[in-house]
Amino acid sequence: MALSLAISPCPNDTFVFHALAHGLVPDAPPVEITYADVDVTNSAAERGAFDLVKVSYGALPWLLDGYHLLPCGGALGRGCGPLLLTRPEHAERRSAEPAERRNVERRGADLTGATVAVPGDRTTAYLLFRLWSADRPPARIEVVPFHEIMPGVAAGRYDAGLVIHEARFTYPRHGLTALVDLGEWWEADTGLPIPLGAILARRGVVDPEAAAGWIRASVRQAWADPTASREYVLAHAQEMEPDVVDRHIGLYVNEFTADLGRDGLAAVEALLRRAADAGLAPPTAGLTPPTAGLAP
Incomplete structure (x- = not known):
């Protein structure tokens, strides 16, 4: 009997799941x-x-009653966090701080009355945005399909937009500028990688240890022969150029894809603990993945 699997069409997911699919x-x-x-x-x-x-990962508090968290196949990493974009005329004036600190410590960003497009109200990106903006005046939030965010900001329909994935590589083409890199902010504040996307297995339907084994095998095959999945990945890449596809995979498919490890699990726990402490999500129990032997 076939299992139902839902993933995004993004290159990291199709690359990882090519063999299993x-x-x-x-x-x-x-x-x-x-x-x-x-x-x-x-x-x-x-x-x-x-x-x-x-x-x-930001949606886990509402899902773990029905699903097991798997320790592989997801998206975590460093230097890969969501960006808050705006048009240059809305960007704050650059400070005299060193460039390497500027995006992390832009405490003066003023979103008062601004309309911010986000890709979902339970996405990790939006959760990071809410944690970052907790001490700032509230903005108006609109949930917008991901592919509409950058064109909408560029056209003036939204004052700012929260973007993920390949938008890190393509936003200058839309004439936009990054107001803040929420990944840089998270890493500077916690020292931990950024937990973005998780793979879950339905309780009572899928053996989580078996599923983790299938996914790890799919990851290993993807790394062993990257050309095998090339046609499949490009077919689902939403007209993304091959060089952007390669950069996307290189950034989001990493050691955490094969195993969360201690650092990855600590990052997830920190994110959800902060969300609960801020009243943005219910407390999370039963987070530890069911497979033994997390990598150090």
């Missing part, structure tokens, strides 16, 4: 794949719609 992982069951933006999969997972599903 194409029946190339020994002893793994067939899978039926749905491709959707993470805001869609977050909501679907809350309904228990998929057996294996990619979601935002």
